[in-house]
Amino acid sequence: MSSGEIAFIDSLRELAVHPAARGLTDDAAVLEIGGETLVLTKDAMVEGVHWPPQQSLTDVAWKLVAVNLSDLAAKGAEPVGVMLGYALGSDDSAFLDGLKAALESFDVPLLGGDTVSGSDRRTFSLTAIGRATHTPVPSRAGARPGDGIYLCGSVGGAMMGFEALTGTGRADRTPFTRPTPLLAKGCALSPHVTAMMDVSDGLLLDAWRMAQASKVTLSIDSTAVPIAAPESRRDDALRWGDDYALLFTAPTDTALPTDASLIGIVHEAGATPLTLDEEALGDPEGLGYRH
């Protein structure tokens, strides 16, 4: 990320003055309205940036829905509906097929949207609206020293799927092309966690962000991380994104309602936000995928 991009995002954060607004420091905005707590997410996908040319538009549409619902999952929110922003191009029917499949699979309605024409590159954006099932809604900022660090799901499967799609790998492509947001698990976990986020940009980078937001140090044991990749690719799996596992912290004596792996411990803020196998990882560069 360039310094200009960082400055822009910082300026946006300053504009987000609403007390309930966490959308620019977190993956979703939380809004109290009419006795309900709504969670709103917005994710865009740009051609040539967010998917490889080998990926079908059907799968791109699925993924657009899945990544937004994954942000809801990390907030313990049930989806209420989605709004689509769509730049018309060719192959629109392939996109529709994937959109329809994802909406049916995740049982979420399309509420509305906007279509525009004239864009050179396809750009799709989705806003997902969810209803929090538990308050306070989990954020990235609640990890406390002494908490365990957990991963629900695994990492590396999307990497293997990507390599199969774009190269000569023979692994299952589905984890990359058609990820599944952990909606039910996110809702079940939300009353028990101190912090939670989905792993979209790489486990280490996302853990680094959680540590920064929580003002603590996260110490991760690399061998404890469940990976869906050969052992020889463990290092890569910790840095690859797109897996949509749930990274969370909770007191280690918590009876968790769903399977999750203890992958480390939260410490008081030390010299760096993140350690891996007791080695400091202070610089987020190289820890994951930033976009």
Place this chain on the structure above:
Amino acid sequence: MSSGEIAFIDSLRELAVHPAARGLTDDAAVLEIGGETLVLTKDAMVEGVHWPPQQSLTDVAWKLVAVNLSDLAAKGAEPVGVMLGYALGSDDSAFLDGLKAALESFDVPLLGGDTVSGSDRRTFSLTAIGRATHTPVPSRAGARPGDGIYLCGSVGGAMMGFEALTGTGRADRTPFTRPTPLLAKGCALSPHVTAMMDVSDGLLLDAWRMAQASKVTLSIDSTAVPIAAPESRRDDALRWGDDYALLFTAPTDTALPTDASLIGIVHEAGATPLTLDEEALGDPEGLGYRH
């Protein structure tokens, strides 16, 4: 609009199965949640399509906010907040200036959003969330035979402003560059109207759409339409968009809470959805700006 685009939008409408979903046949989605009625809009702006090169990004940002809030105004909804989708480019600070000015002017918070990089053309999208002040929320579909057709605001000002911005005209550019959504008027009108929409794509085209949605014929008297342009440009003013006036229907004996001009009468559905000075306008082609 090409036949492919129309087919795509029709397919999207079929996907929008939620009973409350009106977003793809209307300008906004209406959602009942927690005893409140939320109104959600989504509008995107693409470089080279939705603004001329002479328009500053500061004004583009303002307009992005204004057009979404105008959709809320037509629903009688108060803004709760907006979510921004932003493809990073250069001149991002100019965009931020306009965004900040619009958010302050309309007293609406930025709740969150997503930034992406790598797009060739700037593409901005905004989702606005509003709270309906009156239910049922006005739609395009409620115009009834015998109702008066009214315009709150005027048309043609944006056309004159555009010509001043891009050519040699000397008119005030503000109606084009910095339109003002009629939020307070929309809220005041919403209990009294049978149908309402904002005039974003041209009065005649938008009236044609209202007639189609309501299954009636709208008969408009061109000389009764208030225009913010020279009389010699009246025909153009009725077809130009971007004015964000409110077009609505109501019984002619209604005591309206705000100034509005009676510009025609709703009839039973006839041979064409729209007549102008008693002449049938059956084909929407040429009635306005379609995007």
